[in-house]
Amino acid sequence: MILDAAISEQFRITPIQKTALKKLGIETVHDLLYHFPVRYGDTAEARNIESLQQGDTAVIFGKVTGLKASKGFKTRMTMATATVEDETGSIGCVWFNQPYIAKMTPEGAMVRIEGKVSQRRKKVATVEEISLDKEGELYFSNPKIEVVDKLPTGVGNSLFGSDGESHTLYPVYAESRGISSLWIYHAIQKIFKSGILDEIIDTLPGHILVKYHLPSLKTALVWIHTPLKRDDALSARKRFSFEEIFTIQLGKQQIRRAYEAHPAFAVETDDAHVQEFIRRFPFQATGAQIHAVETIIEDMRRDHAMSRLLEGDVGSGKTAVAAATAYGIITSRPPKTTANGLAKAISAAGRGNLQVAYMCPTEILAAQHFESFIQYFSYMPIHIGLITGSGCRKFPSKMNPKGWTDISRAQLLKWTESGDIHVLIGTHALIQKSVKFKNLAYAIIDEQHRFGTAQRAKLVRKDNIAPHLLSMTATPIPRTLALTMYGDLDLTLLDESPAGRKPIITELVLPSGREAVYEKVRRELADGRQAYVICPRIDEPDPDKELALNAKSVKEESKRLKKSIFPEYEIGILHGKMSAAEKERVMEEWNKGKINILCATSVVEVGVNVPNATVILIEGAERFGLAQLHQLRGRVMRSTHQAYCYAFTETNSVKSIERLKALQNARNGFDLAELDLAQRGSGALAGLRQWGVSDVAMEALKNLKMVEAARTEAARLIEEDSELSRYPELRKEVAARKKEMHFE
Numbered sequence: 001m002i003l004d005a006a007i008s009e010q011f012r013i014t015p016i017q018k019t020a021l022k023k024l025g026i027e028t029v030h031d032l033l034y035h036f037p038v039r040y041g042d043t044a045e046a047r048n049i050e051s052l053q054q055g056d057t058a059v060i061f062g063k064v065t066g067l068k069a070s071k072g073f074k075t076r077m078t079m080a081t082a083t084v085e086d087e088t089g090s091i092g093c094v095w096f097n098q099p100y101i102a103k104m105t106p107e108g109a110m111v112r113i114e115g116k117v118s119q120r121r122k123k124v125a126t127v128e129e130i131s132l133d134k135e136g137e138l139y140f141s142n143p144k145i146e147v148v149d150k151l152p153t154g155v156g157n158s159l160f161g162s163d164g165e166s167h168t169l170y171p172v173y174a175e176s177r178g179i180s181s182l183w184i185y186h187a188i189q190k191i192f193k194s195g196i197l198d199e200i201i202d203t204l205p206g207h208i209l210v211k212y213h214l215p216s217l218k219t220a221l222v223w224i225h226t227p228l229k230r231d232d233a234l235s236a237r238k239r240f241s242f243e244e245i246f247t248i249q250l251g252k253q254q255i256r257r258a259y260e261a262h263p264a265f266a267v268e269t270d271d272a273h274v275q276e277f278i279r280r281f282p283f284q285a286t287g288a289q290i291h292a293v294e295t296i297i298e299d300m301r302r303d304h305a306m307s308r309l310l311e312g313d314v315g316s317g318k319t320a321v322a323a324a325t326a327y328g329i330i331t332s333r334p335p336k337t338t339a340n341g342l343a344k345a346i347s348a349a350g351r352g353n354l355q356v357a358y359m360c361p362t363e364i365l366a367a368q369h370f371e372s373f374i375q376y377f378s379y380m381p382i383h384i385g386l387i388t389g390s391g392c393r394k395f396p397s398k399m400n401p402k403g404w405t406d407i408s409r410a411q412l413l414k415w416t417e418s419g420d421i422h423v424l425i426g427t428h429a430l431i432q433k434s435v436k437f438k439n440l441a442y443a444i445i446d447e448q449h450r451f452g453t454a455q456r457a458k459l460v461r462k463d464n465i466a467p468h469l470l471s472m473t474a475t476p477i478p479r480t481l482a483l484t485m486y487g488d489l490d491l492t493l494l495d496e497s498p499a500g501r502k503p504i505i506t507e508l509v510l511p512s513g514r515e516a517v518y519e520k521v522r523r524e525l526a527d528g529r530q531a532y533v534i535c536p537r538i539d540e541p542d543p544d545k546e547l548a549l550n551a552k553s554v555k556e557e558s559k560r561l562k563k564s565i566f567p568e569y570e571i572g573i574l575h576g577k578m579s580a581a582e583k584e585r586v587m588e589e590w591n592k593g594k595i596n597i598l599c600a601t602s603v604v605e606v607g608v609n610v611p612n613a614t615v616i617l618i619e620g621a622e623r624f625g626l627a628q629l630h631q632l633r634g635r636v637m638r639s640t641h642q643a644y645c646y647a648f649t650e651t652n653s654v655k656s657i658e659r660l661k662a663l664q665n666a667r668n669g670f671d672l673a674e675l676d677l678a679q680r681g682s683g684a685l686a687g688l689r690q691w692g693v694s695d696v697a698m699e700a701l702k703n704l705k706m707v708e709a710a711r712t713e714a715a716r717l718i719e720e721d722s723e724l725s726r727y728p729e730l731r732k733e734v735a736a737r738k739k740e741m742h743f744e
Contacts (some may be wrong), residue, residue: 019034021174037171050088069099092139113141130167241700252487265441306468306630312494314634354441387426558599569596611639621647
């Protein structure tokens with residue numbers, strides 16, 4: 001048997017089974033071998049038939065008789081029926097639309113039945129057609145059925161063991177229509193019997209297996225599919241968790257090493273001047289901000305490229321840190337010599353000012369940062385540019401030295417290439433081929449979680465000089481996730497709020513409390529404040545469309561609020577389908593206070609900063625993740641005024657209510673992110689499933705020690721052998737992982 005061989009070449013499967021396997025992500029023998037159980041059943045937990053009651057979900061073992069395929073007299077529905085008996089009694093079973101069960105299961109076979117116990121009721125056609133004798137009789141409806149070698153007589157009897165082994169655990173796999181857990185189990189046993197495990201090369205270095213007490217690959221595969229005890233299964237999962245995180249980290253460390261190998265412009269700024277710049281802030285800088293600035297500038301004093309992630313809670317002042325570190329760059333000049341012999345490349349850049357590029361995810365945010373940088377640098381002879389798909393601007397204007405002016409794209413590009421633009425702010429337009437810098441020394445990437453190596457390569461000059469790179473995010477990320485997904489970046493946290501900020505008051509509002517909240521909002525508006533109303537949809541759902549999201553829409557809610565609730569106030573709307581010009585007009589009126597209530601989608605989730613807005617109402621709060629809810633309420637955590645967040649919900653789900661209550665109690669976004677990871681899983685939190693990260697690796701992301709160990713070992717290995725030339729199989733695995741996760 002060959003690992004890379006297609007399943008259809010090694011197993012006799014029907015077209016339906018082939019489709020089902022593909023749906024499960026199984027196309028090769030290797031995929032099947034790595035389709036791990038989602039859980040393990042235990043024969044020791046089996047019930048006897050006599051103890052069953054209606055509504056129970058139970059496992060029983062017994063002898064099956066009376067297998068029959070038939071059609072319902074009235075409904076003509078195909079079905080299979082049978083009776084299972086043990087020493088305490090018997091019970092009927094019915095499988096609707098599965099007549100093949102009767103043909104596949106031998107009469108008199110010993111079977112394992114797992115499913116929900118139902119009870120025959122009067123006037124239920126499908127149940128009346130089952131050959132059950134009495135009203136009120138119990139039966140299994142569509143249970144799982146598996147033929148076993150013998151009935152268990154306690155904990156020690158074997159169901160899935162071989163060669164005399166005995167254990168009570170059996171694997172339960174994710175299924176799809178046409179492929180059962182039992183089919184997968186037997187297929188994997190066939191792989192085991194082929195002897196292929198003796199040929200598989202373990203990718204993990206031996207010294208790591210020993211150091212962390214991990215089983216070998218062969219042992220781990222056997223233990224995860226057929227464990228004799230639960231500790232074996234846990235050890236196997238630990239091994240595969242570590243291996244996947246370790247492989248991801250190796251790829252990240254290679255990317256980091258490759259980027260840092262580029263020469264970079266070293267900062268020669270005076271620390272005292274940077275501190276003077278910080279003292280000009282219109283607020284008192286926090287200790288976390290000062291520490292972040294010092295750390296970043298110290299990194300940029302090196303003559304090789306920095307790679308760092310600045311993670312800060314909403315309102316923690318990341319833009320101010322970006323401005324202060326940008327100051328350090330634009331007040332430096334390219335050095336004539338460097339310590340590592342790259343003088344020729346550096347001096348070829350000329351003696352112009354160093355430049356900064358600031359990339360934002362949206363035009364709204366780019367325009368906002370353009371305005372912020374004007375405020376920070378207005379006292380200096382600094383030229384700042386803005387480039388987006390909608391147009392270009394430059395500060396200062398010749399006609400108005402204190403303001404900006406619209407300019408042509410060609411003129412802005414000319415000034416950028418000549419070095420006359422010191423800071424260029426924009427969207428992805430920044431990395432187009434037409435945008436050329438003279439001395440780009442610093443690239444700031446705001447909220448660009450997927451800014452990969454291909455995009456970074458566009459920032460590297462032809463003479464191989466790379467800018468220092470600072471990625472920033474206000475999205476709360478659990479530490480384990482940050483260490484894994486951003487393993488190629490050093491991590492700096494902004495975990496302090498500016499002085500004078502009051503904790504936001506968050507309330508979970510059920511339908512009965514809506515009117516009272518409107519009155520509270522009215523009082524804030526009367527005091528001159530502004531309010532956000534967030535809706536999950538832009539338009540009303542199509543009534544003829546199945547499964548349409550039945551939630552409030554921006555367009556209809558804004559009309560309702562204006563007509564019935566707040567007729568005396570100006571209400572604006574903002575959503576992703578509006579043109580850039582429309583968005584800009586609305587944001588300008590919102591910033592100037594001409595709009596009292598802004599009804600919007602989550603397009604305002606990141607970065608929008610209007611200090612006078614103190615209230616946010618979130619409709620359908622249960623439809624948002626905790627981290628996103630925290631980002632949304634961060635829009636009103638921008639001043640020393642008391643801020644309020646009202647999360648409206650109509651859900652009756654206890655789980656959803658408990659999750660939303662966590663929003664009230666969490667101290668900060670990092671706490672919420674950890675809770676979101678625990679409740680929803682890292683796949684939902686960071687989109688990891690589409691990056692090809694397995695469930696096993698997601699479990700590891702809840703284990704900080706494991707992630708830190710994997711990162712440490714990966715960094716050490718890449719330091720010693722960056723190309724992994726001593727570990728060819730591991731090198732192949734890392735290369736494959738990079739492609740799967742779109743690192744490139």
